[in-house]
Amino acid sequence: MNIFDILGPVMVGPSSSHTAGAVRIGSVTRKLLAEEPQKAEIFLHGSFALTGEGHGTDKAIVAGLLGMLPDNMNIPKSFEIAKKAGMDFAINTIELRNAHPNSALIKVTGEKGRELEVVASSLGGGRIEICQIDGIDTNFGGDYNTLIVHNVDQPGHIAEITSMLSHKSVNIASMHLSRDIRGGYAVMVIECDQQIPDIALSWLTNLEGIIKVTYYNKDEEV
Amino acid sequence: MAFKSVEELLTLSQTENNPLWQAVLIDDITDRQVAESESIEKMNYLWGKMQDASKNYDGNQRSNSGLVGGDGEKMKVAIKNNATISGSFISEVISEALKMGECNACMKCIVAAPTAGSCGVLPSVLITIAKANKISDEEIVKSLYVSAGFGQVIATRASISGAEGGCQAEIGSASAMASAALVFLKGGTNEMMANACAMALKSLLGLVCDPVAGLVEIPCTKRNVIGAINAISCADMALAGITSKIPCDEVIDAMASVGNLMASSLKETGEGGLAGTPTAKEIVKRLNIKKD
Numbered sequence: 001m002n003i004f005d006i007l008g009p010v011m012v013g014p015s016s017s018h019t020a021g022a023v024r025i026g027s028v029t030r031k032l033l034a035e036e037p038q039k040a041e042i043f044l045h046g047s048f049a050l051t052g053e054g055h056g057t058d059k060a061i062v063a064g065l066l067g068m069l070p071d072n073m074n075i076p077k078s079f080e081i082a083k084k085a086g087m088d089f090a091i092n093t094i095e096l097r098n099a100h101p102n103s104a105l106i107k108v109t110g111e112k113g114r115e116l117e118v119v120a121s122s123l124g125g126g127r128i129e130i131c132q133i134d135g136i137d138t139n140f141g142g143d144y145n146t147l148i149v150h151n152v153d154q155p156g157h158i159a160e161i162t163s164m165l166s167h168k169s170v171n172i173a174s175m176h177l178s179r180d181i182r183g184g185y186a187v188m189v190i191e192c193d194q195q196i197p198d199i200a201l202s203w204l205t206n207l208e209g210i211i212k213v214t215y216y217n218k219d220e221e222v
Numbered sequence: 223m224a225f226k227s228v229e230e231l232l233t234l235s236q237t238e239n240n241p242l243w244q245a246v247l248i249d250d251i252t253d254r255q256v257a258e259s260e261s262i263e264k265m266n267y268l269w270g271k272m273q274d275a276s277k278n279y280d281g282n283q284r285s286n287s288g289l290v291g292g293d294g295e296k297m298k299v300a301i302k303n304n305a306t307i308s309g310s311f312i313s314e315v316i317s318e319a320l321k322m323g324e325c326n327a328c329m330k331c332i333v334a335a336p337t338a339g340s341c342g343v344l345p346s347v348l349i350t351i352a353k354a355n356k357i358s359d360e361e362i363v364k365s366l367y368v369s370a371g372f373g374q375v376i377a378t379r380a381s382i383s384g385a386e387g388g389c390q391a392e393i394g395s396a397s398a399m400a401s402a403a404l405v406f407l408k409g410g411t412n413e414m415m416a417n418a419c420a421m422a423l424k425s426l427l428g429l430v431c432d433p434v435a436g437l438v439e440i441p442c443t444k445r446n447v448i449g450a451i452n453a454i455s456c457a458d459m460a461l462a463g464i465t466s467k468i469p470c471d472e473v474i475d476a477m478a479s480v481g482n483l484m485a486s487s488l489k490e491t492g493e494g495g496l497a498g499t500p501t502a503k504e505i506v507k508r509l510n511i512k513k514d
Contacts, residue, residue, distance in 0.1 A: 001224060001377045003250050003370035004264060006336045006399075007344075010271045013326030014285070014438040016338045051436035051492070054287050054509065056329050071271075076329040124383055125334070 009126045011070040017102050018048065018055035021122030023075060025104060026064015028130060028142045029118045031216050035110025037065050037087055043094035046101035048122075058091045061104060065089070070126060099131070116214070133214065136187040137178055142216060144173050144191035149204065150212040153179045153186040157209060161188065164204065170194045185211070195219070225249065225375050228419065228470040232412045242412050243364040246371035265363045271333050272345035275325050276318060285327040287509055290439040294321030311354055312451065318346035319450040323443035336373050336382040336395055339438045342446030343396035344369060347404055347453055357407060368406045369399035372419045379471065380478035384431035385490040387481030389445060394426035394477065397449035397456075404457035413465075420466035420473040421456040427473075428480055430488035432495025434502040435509055441496055 011020040030037060042061050044052045052058055056076060063078035066085065074081060082089055096103055100121035107117045119132035129141050133148055140146045151157045158177070165172060171193040179186035196215060205213045225231045225246075235242040250261050281295025297317035300306050306313040322342030326332045332341040344366075352362055373382065376395045381387035401422035402415040410418070426449070434440040466473065487494030496502055 001374060002253055003246060003367070003374055006370045006373035006377055006382070007265070007268055007366060008334060010268065010331065010333050011338065012329050012331050013338050013341070014329065016334050018438075019329070020334075020338070047436070054285075054435060054437040054439075056286060059329075071331055073331055124385065125337070 005125060009070055011126065012056075012060075012073065012075045015055045016126045017122045017124045018051065018057045019060045019075070020070040020126040021102065021124070021128050022048070022057045022060035022104070023064040023068060023070045023072075024126060024128045024142060025106070025118075025120040025122060026061040027067065027069060028064070028120070028128065028216060029106050029108060029116070030065050030067055031220065032118065032130075032133070032148070032214050033108050033110050033114060033116045034215070035112050035114050037108045038111050039109040040065050040087065040089040041107040042089065042091050043105040044091065045094050045096040045099050045103040045105065048102050048104055049093035057104075061106065062087075062089055065106075065108065100129075103131070133187070134212070136180070136185065138187065138189045139176060140189055140191055140216075142218070144193070145195055145218045146216040147188075147190045147192065147196055147201075148214040148216070149188050149190075149210060150214075151186050151188070152209040152211065153181075153183050154209055157186070157207075158188065160207060161190070161204065164200055165190070165192065165196070168194075168197055168200050170196055224253070224378050225371060226378055228372065228375050228416050228474070231371055231375065232416060235412055241364075242371060242415065243367035243406065246367040246374075249371075262363060265366050266359065268333050269348075269359060269362055269366060271331065272322075272335075273349060275330060275332050276321055276345065276349055278330060279321040279325055283324065283328040283330070285324075285437075285439055286329070287435065287437055287439060287505075289434070289437070289505070290327040290443050291324055293443070294318070294324055311350060312454070314350045314354075315346050315450050315454065316447050318349050319343060319446040320443060322346060323446040327437075327439045327443055335369075336377065336399070337384070337392045339384065339442040340392040340396035340446060340449060342443075343393065343449035343453065344400045344403065346446065346450045347400050351404065351407060355407075361407060365403040365406045368415060369403040372402045372415070373399045375471070376423070376474050376477070379474045381481055387477065388484045388489050389429040389431040390423075390426050390477055391481055392431065393445045393449040394423050394429055396446075397426055397453045398423040400450065400453035401456045401460070404453060405460050408457065408461055410457075410461050414460040416470040417465045418453075418457045418460035420468065420470035421459060421464075422452050423470075423473050423477055424466065424468065425452050425456065427477060430484065430495050431490045432488055432497045433490065433492055434497050435506045436490075436492030436497070440502075
């Protein structure tokens with residue numbers, strides 16, 4: 001752990017896992033949606049469901065979806081701000097199977113109609129993990145620029161994407177592949193040291209066999 | 223790279239002939255590949271945020287549950303009326319620790335040090351000593367590097383999470399870090415800092431994490447006070463030349479082992495200890511918190 005994991009984060013209380021981590025879950029979901037969220041259904045699991053209200057977990061996730069970061073003083077007022085901004089939201093509880101105790105499932109719809117379903121966990125100290133995107137397992141923490149590609153499970157897609165990254169001089173920090181069944185629905189999660197240019201992302205979106213491209217830009221203002 | 227032992231930290235400071243705070247700073251800039259000025263600026267920012275939190279305290283604020291708020295203000299009134307037993311310095315520290323803990327419970331902006339629940343320990347002693355002894359921001363920032371260095375060893379060898387190691391890992395660690403920082407500010411040696419860290423951690427060994435209704439409110443807010451006062455007394459002992467008969471690294475290892483032996487009902491589950499008392503159960507019922 002770096003010394004600034006010992007001192008810090010600067011955050012709105014009361015809990016680094018149930019508040020600061022929850023804000024990050026919301027803001028990473030917003031970035032993954034890459035649109036202004038218009039509708040959000042938030043389902044709290046485990047300890048999030050039990051003590052979420054007292055820790056402001058519900059307000060924290062909504063704040064994150066609105067683009068706030070863990071030190072934003074408006075986090076306690078996020079419900080009112082969401083209403084003013086016209087973002088529809090509902091908070092419910094859920095029992096997720098095999099999930100970390102501090103987890104949430106979030107279904108969001110953007111202003112242009114893009115839909116996204118995210119399962120994320122708060123691991124403590126404000127660190128998080130995105131565990132599922134649209135029902136497919138992933139595991140990344142939002143500490144790197146991350147490319148998530150859903151594609152048809154057929155030969156060649158990994159090569160297409162990694163050669164594109166190599167052309168754009170983007171170095172891969174980690175890569176995670178999975179699929180539901182052979183020839184079915186596959187996902188790759190690639191954490192990168194550099195930014196992936198927009199033009200490369202839109203090229204990727206139009207490739208045959210690519211179902212969905214989601215990009216998390218670490219440094220982008222939300 | 224993170225320091226794995228206090229011994230390593232002390233040895234490095236000695237062989238490189240750098241003050242301990244600088245050894246920690248150099249390690250950070252190597253680890254994160256940043257300029258020295260960037261690291262110092264970040265630490266300075268944290269110090270500023272600690273002071274802001276104290277300034278923005280509002281005695282009328284209450285937590286979501288309504289359980290916490292107003293105690294820092296009550297302590298202030300007592301100080302004003304000269305009604306405290308412990309004298310002005312210690313009373314100020316008590317008030318500051320309560321204020322910070324309450325700010326956290328009331329969803330105000332704080333600095334986790336090392337956690338949100340223990341966020342009152344370090345700022346309460348630093349803010350009070352800075353004011354009393356007219357210490358510059360520069361020196362306080364150096365003392366934060368000292369505290370972070372010791373904190374890093376505790377996190378590496380043991381834990382700074384209540385769910386993993388109980389409250390000794392949160393308030394205990396914060397107290398040990400603060401104690402080392404105080405020794406630095408009073409011009410103590412590296413060995414004295416290690417002794418203060420060891421004695422502070424030893425004194426809170428076994429402290430359980432038993433939050434009522436699972437909320438970071440009761441007893442967390444008030445435990446910041448014992449963390450702060452313990453840091454001061456252990457720093458004073460170390461500065462007087464009193465040593466810990468068990469070396470600091472072994473004390474940290476003992477904390478890890480106590481944490482492992484602790485029942486899970488006493489590690490942030492909101493079941494055992496104070497959380498299991500009839501009154502706590504009444505509070506749970508009143509707040510309508512569903513239980514498994």
